[in-house]
Amino acid sequence: MSGKLEQAKGFKKSRTGLYVSIAGSLFGVVGTVKRGRQARKEGDLLKMLDVTVSAVSIATTVALLVRDIRQLDDVLADD
Template sequence: MSGTLQKAKGFKKSKTGMYMSIATSLFGVVGTVKRAQRAREEGDKLQLLDVAVSAAGIVTGVALLVREIRRLDTDDVLADD
């Protein structure tokens, strides 16, 4: 594996990479909200259910990323001792 590819893989697990992942996940909220508004206007219950499942996925993904960030913080504190 090249050095650049190795750096890219390391970035994904870095604190900055985690924050970038949270930001991109939150951009998904915009599209989900728009879909929810359109579904409500049309009275489409199946589309509303799909939006609810999508929103749950976004919330779960962000929660997992936040947990990983907290673990990185914990690991950093232990490494300083």
């Protein structure tokens, strides 16, 4: 059981795991865009602020994951 747990933990830092994480983050864009359209339609400034913060969070997450992929590529290239 311990071996499978370690393998699952390692998946997140693998290239495939990072791509899956990026895809999951990008699915959050769909909901954020829908909420943004609704907030703009209602003219709700607080909801627009919430959408903006969510969008920045998604962008930051994707940027961090892309950086991890680049670092992983550098590590693999050095071997």
